[in-house]
Amino acid sequence: xxxxxxxxxxxxxxxxxxxxxxxxxxxxxxxxxxxxxxxxxxxxxxxxxxxxxxxxxxxxxxxxxxxxxxxxxxxxxxxxxxxxxxxxxxxxxxxxxxxxxxxxxxxxxxxxxxxxxxxxxxxxxxxxxxxxxxxxxxxxxxxxxxxxxxxxxxxxxxxxxxxxxxxxxxxxxxxxxxxxxxxxxxxxxxxxxxxxxxxxxxxxxxxxxxxxxxxxxxxxxxxxxxxxxxxxxxxxxxxxxxxxxxxxxxxxxxxxxxxxxxxxxxxxxxxxxxxxxxxxxxxxxxxxxxxxxxxxxxxxxxxxxxxxxxxxxxxxxxxxxxxxxxxxxxxxxxxxxxxxxxxxxxxxxxxxxxxxxxxxxxxxxxxxxxxxxxxxxxxxxxxxxxxxxxxxxxxxxxxxxxxxxxxxxxxxxxxxxxxxxxxxxxxxxxxxxxxxxxxxxxxxxxxxxxxxxxxxxxxxxxxxxxxxxxxxxxxxxxxxxxxxxxxxxxxxxxxxxxxxxxxxxxxxxxxxxxxxxxxxxxxxxxxxxxxxxxxxxxxxxxxxxxxxxxxxxxxxxxxxxxxxxxxxxxxxxxxxxxxxxxxxxxxxxxxxxxxxxxxxxxxxxxxxxxxxxxxxxxxxxxxxxxxxxxxxxxxxxxxxxxxxxxxxxxxxxxxxxxxxxxxxxxxxxxxxxxxxxxxxxxxxxxxxxxxxxxxxxxxxxxxxxxxxxxxxxx
Numbered sequence: 001x002x003x004x005x006x007x008x009x010x011x012x013x014x015x016x017x018x019x020x021x022x023x024x025x026x027x028x029x030x031x032x033x034x035x036x037x038x039x040x041x042x043x044x045x046x047x048x049x050x051x052x053x054x055x056x057x058x059x060x061x062x063x064x065x066x067x068x069x070x071x072x073x074x075x076x077x078x079x080x081x082x083x084x085x086x087x088x089x090x091x092x093x094x095x096x097x098x099x100x101x102x103x104x105x106x107x108x109x110x111x112x113x114x115x116x117x118x119x120x121x122x123x124x125x126x127x128x129x130x131x132x133x134x135x136x137x138x139x140x141x142x143x144x145x146x147x148x149x150x151x152x153x154x155x156x157x158x159x160x161x162x163x164x165x166x167x168x169x170x171x172x173x174x175x176x177x178x179x180x181x182x183x184x185x186x187x188x189x190x191x192x193x194x195x196x197x198x199x200x201x202x203x204x205x206x207x208x209x210x211x212x213x214x215x216x217x218x219x220x221x222x223x224x225x226x227x228x229x230x231x232x233x234x235x236x237x238x239x240x241x242x243x244x245x246x247x248x249x250x251x252x253x254x255x256x257x258x259x260x261x262x263x264x265x266x267x268x269x270x271x272x273x274x275x276x277x278x279x280x281x282x283x284x285x286x287x288x289x290x291x292x293x294x295x296x297x298x299x300x301x302x303x304x305x306x307x308x309x310x311x312x313x314x315x316x317x318x319x320x321x322x323x324x325x326x327x328x329x330x331x332x333x334x335x336x337x338x339x340x341x342x343x344x345x346x347x348x349x350x351x352x353x354x355x356x357x358x359x360x361x362x363x364x365x366x367x368x369x370x371x372x373x374x375x376x377x378x379x380x381x382x383x384x385x386x387x388x389x390x391x392x393x394x395x396x397x398x399x400x401x402x403x404x405x406x407x408x409x410x411x412x413x414x415x416x417x418x419x420x421x422x423x424x425x426x427x428x429x430x431x432x433x434x435x436x437x438x439x440x441x442x443x444x445x446x447x448x449x450x451x452x453x454x455x456x457x458x459x460x461x462x463x464x465x466x467x468x469x470x471x472x473x474x475x476x477x478x479x480x481x482x483x484x485x486x487x488x489x490x491x492x493x494x495x496x497x498x499x500x501x502x503x504x505x506x507x508x509x510x511x512x513x514x515x516x517x518x519x520x521x522x523x524x525x526x527x528x529x530x531x532x533x534x535x536x537x538x539x540x541x542x543x544x545x546x547x548x549x550x551x552x553x554x555x556x557x558x559x560x561x562x563x564x565x566x567x568x569x570x571x572x573x574x575x576x577x578x579x580x581x582x583x584x585x586x587x588x589x590x591x592x593x594x595x596x597x598x599x600x601x602x603x604x605x606x607x608x609x610x611x612x613x614x615x616x617x618x619x620x621x622x623x624x625x626x627x628x629x630x631x632x633x634x635x636x637x638x639x640x641x642x643x644x645x646x647x648x649x650x651x652x653x654x655x656x657x658x659x660x661x662x663x664x665x666x667x668x669x670x671x672x673x674x675x676x677x678x679x680x681x682x683x684x685x686x687x688x689x690x691x692x693x694x695x696x697x698x699x700x701x702x703x704x705x706x707x708x709x710x711x712x713x714x
Contacts, residue, residue, distance in 0.1 A: 007146060009103050011043065013113050014094040015159035018253075020117055020235030021130055023097040023159070026348050027111030027138070031101050035347040037127050037174050040116060043097035096156070105146040110138045112348060113159050114171070119236060121274065128272065129171025134351045135162040169354060170251075170594055172557040173340035177276045179309070180550070182334040183267040184578050188285065188320070190299075190329035197288035198299060201258030202269040204237045205280045207306070237273035242592045244268075244578075244585060249592040257296035260288040266578055266585070268592070276337055277306045283331060285320065300328050304335075312337050312519040313547055334577075336547045338554050339520045344531045346557045352538075353553070353560050354596055356621050362639035363663060364646065364655050365402040365497055365623065366395030368419060371630075371649030382650060387417045390476035392490055399657040401664065402495035402540070404625075404647050407483055407526055409517060414448040415483040415526045421501070421513045423456045444516060451480045483526065487533035493665035495538035497623075497647070499564065500526065500552070502545050507574045523551050531556065538664055542599050542623075546579045546589055553595050560596035562623055563589060567604035583608065587615050597621030599647075602628045602638065609641045616642065623647060630654065 015023045024040035026033045033039030103109055114132035118125060133139075139162055160168035181202060188198065240251035241259060244266035251270055261267065273279045281304040287297035302318045309316065313336045322328040369391030371382035384391045392403045406419040423446070424438030446454070456479065486496070500523070503513040515522075530539060541552045542562040552561045565586040566572055574581055579589040586598050597620040605611060605624050612622050621644045628634055629648035636656075638646050648654055659666070 005106070006102050006104050008100050009109075009141065009146065010098065010100050010154040011111075011157075012046075012096055012098045012154055013043070013157040013159050014096055015113065015115065016094045017115055018235075020238075021115050022118060024114050024116045024118075024127075025099065025101075025111060026114060027109055028349070029101075029103055029109050029111075031103060032109070032111055035349045036345070037114075037116075037129055037348060038125075040114060040127055041099060041101060042118065043099040046096040046098055094159075103141070103146060106143060108143050109141040109146070110349075111141070112138045113157065114348070115159070116171075117236065117238075119274065126175045126274065128176050129174060131160075131168050131170055132348065133160055133162060133167060134169045134354065135167045136350055136352070136355050138162070138349070169351065169557075172346055173338060173554050174346070175340060176272050176274055177340065178336075178338040178554055179271045179273070179276055179279070179281075180336040180338070180547075181267075181269040181271075181281065181304070182336070183261070183269075183331075184265065184334075186263065187267075187332045188261070188329060189332075190320070192328070197260055197262070199258035199286040199288050199296060200261050200267065201254055201284045201286070202239060202241075202271075203282045203284070204239050204271050204273065205282050205303075206237070206278060207280055208275070208278045237271050237279060239269065239271045242268045242270065244588045244592065246588070249588045250594075251592070257286045258284065264578075276309075276339075280305050283318075283320075283333075298323060302331055304333065309335050309337060336550065337520070338551050341524050341527060341555050343524070344528050344556075346531075348557070351557050353557060354594070354619075355560070356596065356644070357667075359667070360401075360663065361642060361644055362646065363401040363495075363644060364399055364651065364657065365404050365648070366392070366400040366651045367404055367625070367629075367647050367649045369403050369405060370394040370398075370651060382652075385477050385479060387419055387481075388477050388479060389481050389486065389489055390474065392486060392494070393476065395651045396491060396494045396662060397660065398651040399655040399660040399662070400494065400651050401662045402497045402538070402645065404497040404499060404542075405486075406499045406501050408443055408501045409522055409525060410443065410448040410451060410480075411445055412447045412449075413517075413521070413525050415529050416443075416448065416451070416480045417483060417486060418443060418480055419501070421503075423451075425454055425456055442513065444513075448480070448482070452478075456480075483529045484533055487529070487535075487537070491662075491665070492535055492537050493662050493668060495540070495662065495664060497540045497542060497562075497645075498526075498530070500541060500543040500545075500548050502543065502548055504545055504580075505576045507576050509576070519548075519551070523548065523555060527552075527556055531558065534559075540596065544575075544580065546577060546593075549589075549595055550593050553593050560621075561593075562597050562599040562621070563593075563595060564599045564625070566601040569601060569604055571601075571603065583611050587618060587620060590620055591618060597623070597644070599623040599625060599645075602626035602634070602646075605638070605643075606634070609637075612641050612643050616644075621645075632656065 011025055013023060017023065023043045025043060026035060026037065026040045028035060032041055112133040115130045117128040117130060119128065120126070139157070160166040183200065190196075239254065241254050242249055242251045243259065259267070271279065271281070282301060283304065284301045285299040287299055289297075300320045300322045302320045304316065304318055308318070313334070315332065315334050317330055317332045319327045320329040320331055368386035369388065370384050371386065371391075373382045373384065373386040373391070382391065384394055387405050392405065395403045405417045407415050408418055408421075410416055421442060421444075422440050423443050424440055426438060443451075483498075502519070502522070503511050503515050505511050539559045540562055541559060542564050543549050543552070544564040546563060549561050549563045563586055565580060565583065567583045567586065568581070579585045583600065583604065586600070590598050598615060600611070600622065602624040603626050606628060615622050623645035624638060624643055625647040629638070629646055630650060632654050635646050635648060635654055
């Protein structure tokens with residue numbers, strides 16, 4: 001008897017969610033959305049089973065000021081106690097969610113669960129991904145299981161636990177935008193009073209719904225004021241807070257009266273919304289001196305309106321009004337607006353954003369390809385122009401696993417490989433140059449065609465006084481290759497470490513460059529090329545600017561991001577953003593942003609080698625960069641310390657591999673041999689990974705950094 005063409009399959013999963021969230025399903029079958037977030041299948045919640053949680057409130061996920069909470073400290077909301085300080089309340093086991101879907105039985109089905117917010121706007125469903133399962137290999141229902149006669153077959157899955165280790169990441173931007181308000185370096189200045197400790201809370205106000213039509217409470221009622229009530233029970237937009245301190249550096253819901261701001265703190269308020277132009281932000285200050293958990297004195301407030309946020313990122317200063325409506329001080333806030341990509345769609349089949357194999361340690365990364373070709377140390381110069389196709393190829397030929405290079409946009413928005421913000425155009429003879437005969441022009445002011453036609457020089461060439469590079473007229477040696485050309489012309493087993501170049505603000509308030517580009521568009525043009533042309537290549541993004549790292553993480557779900565940091569050093573002027581000023585802050589930021597790891601200046605790392613193990617223990621991957629790495633002994637030492645990737649010049653001189661090939665080429669060959677062996681044994685495992693089946697079996701060879709800061713509900 002032939003097996004049925006299709007059948008009903010019952011999906012069941014346990015999952016904790018917050019108010020406004022629901023559990024959904026996505027998979028390879030058309031009935032499961034074909035891995036498209038907008039087509040997820042909604043599950044229905046089954047009856048919960050009671051149990052007791054939230055003991056003493058909230059040191060669990062999302063709790064507030066309690067102690068030793070278990071999962072939950074969602075006590076502040078679920079227990080209806082303002083600061084989560086009372087004993088626990090009768091709770092429920094993580095509820096079971098179910099749905100039944102008709103599936104074809106002639107093919108394997110792969111699937112994942114996700115926690116979403118389903119918004120209905122103008123008759124259309126908008127899907128916001130809050131959390132999703134990110135094991136590299138998804139869940140699997142074999143065709144043989146679908147063809148069995150037992151129609152009552154049902155298995156209870158557990159959200160995020162495809163393997164014994166829980167792998168859940170926050171979602172990315174699909175239809176919604178994010179606004180971050182960053183408060184640091186003593187952002188509140190109170191006048192005519194001695195400065196005192198205070199609590200800060202930010203509440204989104206939807207101007208379309210006229211949520212502030214009612215007058216504010218009088219000063220007599222201010223002690224009872226909870227601005228969250230202005231939302232009238234709405235769960236959207238979502239406002240969360242992360243503080244760059246251990247245990248608080250992941251985004252979670254705010255306490256009723258906000259969080260105390262201590263000197264040196266870095267607060268990031270993050271709001272998800274559909275229309276940034278319709279959302280204002282009410283910032284409230286409460287006294288930090290009342291600790292009874294029942295109430296707090298309201299000191300003052302201010303509003304940040306949408307038109308105050310004139311650019312993608314910047315700084316605003318707003319007057320703070322007291323309870324008598326008189327100005328009492330000033331609030332200074334850095335802001336960032338992140339919009340979703342418009343021309344590229346991220347699918348949910350897999351994600352490499354925090355995937356890292358155990359075998360990927362001590363990787364050799366070619367700095368600008370074969371190395372820096374313009375330096376005052378001639379013996380350290382590469383003999384091929386840096387950041388060219390020829391340089392990238394030479395690095396791979398000498399054993400590079402990754403090549404690191406810099407990406408900027410030309411005036412007409414073409415992503416190009418080039419390091420410096422400026423180029424030099426010769427004013428006299430082209431065969432001999434010096435810095436007095438170069439016209440310095442920002443790269444951003446030249447179109448791609450102009451860069452190809454003009455004879456341009458690196459600024460350092462002028463300081464060196466003459467050309468020293470061989471074969472500079474060959475096509476592969478030409479400067480300004482496009483990112484797309486690199487994707488298409490280099491071996492796919494060569495990994496790319498793509499550094500995004502963008503101006504940074506120094507501590508003295510000055511900027512490295514005045515950029516004309518809108519930052520969302522700038523990044524989208526780069527991401528579009530990568531997503532369309534990357535194929536199977538291993539790719540890592542990196543940037544010194546923490547906001548760009550945030551945007552790279554929020555805009556796409558596929559590739560990992562490293563935060564570049566110079567740490568504590570006097571070799572360069574310090575940046576204004578305190579997240580850039582120390583290794584500890586770099587680590588806290590990377591974990592808060594849920595990016596892969598950090599890329600550290602080796603001059604600092606050599607003084608603090610214990611940082612490598614410390615960061616890795618927190619689930620971070622650690623790369624390093626710097627002139628100190630151009631030394632065989634240093635490279636060996638950093639590898640012995642467990643550094644995941646060492647970026648250095650002159651791969652031809654310092655790479656000590658016996659077999660001069662990338663680790664990804666070697667692993668691809670091994671995976672192919674393994675797949676052939678599996679085929680001979682009747683296994684259907686792929687060459688790249690063995691998907692997890694519905695029974696949870698499969699090769700446990702894949703490793704992710706531990707993801708412990710994504711709560712069951714957040």
